[in-house]
Amino acid sequence: MGEALVDRYVHFEDELSMIIEERGGTPESLTVEWVLEKLYALDLSGEEMKAAVEREMEQVMLRYREEVELPAEVILRERKASRPSAVQKVPVSLSGNNGYDAAFYREALDGIEVCLRQVAPPGLTSLVLRVSWPGDSALRNFPAAAFISSTDHNILVLYVGPYRPGLSAPGFYLVYDAWANSVEVVPQLPSHSVTLFSHCSIGTGVAVLRYSLPSDYVLVELLPHQDSRGLISNMATLFMWHSSGPFAGRWVQKEVVLPLPSEPEEHTSQPSYNFCADTVFAVGNICLCWVDLLQGILVCDYVLADHPEFRFVKLPEACSVGIKPDPDGGRGLPGQYRSMCCKRRGADHVIKFIFMHRHGQGAGISGVALSIWTLEQPCNKLSKWKAGRTSFGMSAILADAMHNHNLKLLPLTPSCPVVSMLHDDIAYISFDDMSDDFTEA
Known part of the structure; x- marks a missing residue:
């Protein structure tokens, strides 16, 4: 069995845009430059120009939709109907009353193909997402790139879209199983469970742990609570999404205590905690490690326990770097x-x-x-x-x-x-x- 160096940067390929280019691209009369050039020639006043630009751009977008996107979508649907999907698409059964838009997640899954372009080391293997979302879909407003957040054996997980825990932004988790060549779309954390003011980021993103062969996994978001000053505290919430079993189909949360490195403060009894995970990985099929590459490892020996417990393992003394809490994030790039x-x-x-x-x-x-x-x-x-x-x-x-x-x-x-x-x-x-x-x- 060989190994692969995988590029964390995930490229997107937009099939609809590729078909539009095949058909000759966007006509000049439907470009922003053409509209502005035409209007500037009229020498309109400021308010008149603003109104004219809004009016003309609305008309151009309608024409672009009818003359460019819709014909390309017809071709795209015909091509998708005539070819099998390159990956197995696993629909997620959503349970609980979390206000999830099931149609949104179905459309997201239907319009994604995953391609793993493998290269032997020392070259980089890359993950490519081929998307075929309709031209009027909100999914097309997503950034056309992503980063792999975590891997364990054959399972990779990444965020798609601007969503991150606590942010009111669209998006979802994408889970790819390289052995089964399958893909799943997992919904966001429930919006009522975490906000921008209730929790902090631990640093790195979502973790994945494959706890049973061949592909049973759990996604884990570790989010420390904010203290009264808006800083990271040693209390945290574990959010867990199981791929199977009695807890499948919903995010389960558990409250935990983190033994984080801390610095005493002169004018308050509250310590200032300091930890920023640069990476997260699994040890075996029950343990997860969040790693601050300057300080040490936050270890959860049994993440599937009813009451998970954490411990902290310092880096070797010769490698540890004492970092005081810095609101400006001045820890450099240890990776x-x-x-x-x-x-x-x-x-x-x-x-x-x-x-x-x-x-x-x-x-x-x-x-x-x-x-x-x-x-x-x-x-x-x-x-x-x-x-x-x-x-x-x-x-x-x-x-x-x-x-x-x-x-x-x-x-x-x-x-x-x-x-x-x-x-x-x-x-x-x-x-x-x-x-x-x-x-x-």
Whole structure:
């Protein structure tokens, strides 16, 4: 079994727009530029111009719908009817009285095809969404891109649309099963359960845990409550969506306590908590880890428990960075020089933490070293971090890569180190002026 480096950036391909281009594109008389040029030639006053622009644009949009979009939609429906879907589309049964618009989610699912374009490492595999939503659908107002939030084995989850928990914006969760080649649309959290003023973001987005073979999963949103100052508190809500079982079809919420790092405040008895998850991953089929790459891991050993409990595992002392709460978010981009993952080792699991020492601290490439730490048996509360036997100098790694691949130009900056999930002696590193290339170390 091989591995794949997956690009978190998800591209969209709009089938309706592609058909419009096939038919010659948009006529010049239906473009904004043509309308404005025609009106400017009339030398109208300010109020007259404003009224004329509104009137003309309304007419142009109606004509565009009738002359361009509707004929393209006829062709699109014929093509969809004549070909089977490339993926299995799994409808979600919505339970509970949460005010979900079932028709909206059906239309979203019907108009999505998922394509996984695989490339062997060190190349990047990409996920592409081909959308075929009608021209007058609100779904077409979504941003034409997304990011994969979390993966576990064969399950990937991402947000589609501007929706995020607490924001009053349209969108949904998209779950893709690479083994079954199936896709599901999961609705938002109930709007009455979380608002912009009730909870905070934990940092990274929704997590996924595959808890049973082949594809039973649970989506998990961990959202800390805001305290009286509007800052993150150590009380949080776990929102969970089960793909099957008695809790399927609705978001279930549980209140939990988080052992977050904190700083005492001089003028108040309230501590200031500080934690920002850069990534989240599963350990086995019951444990989830939210990772602050500067401080440590928030571990939930049994996320499916009736009353889930959390513990905090600090990073190795040599790697931990004390960060005071900063409302301006001045923690930098630790994912540029650090990463963490869980690897299977026989029947056990280990957590690997890789970082580039002195990266971004003014040191040239000769001063940057690549180090790997291991946390064995991460579900054992007594486990300790162990340093790797060797620290690799980036200048030596780069010199070897340039020799082996006949590279002539020295890349500017190494970044985004990633440990191989299958091989203990392989890591992947990106270079800024080779954005599509990785070097094996």
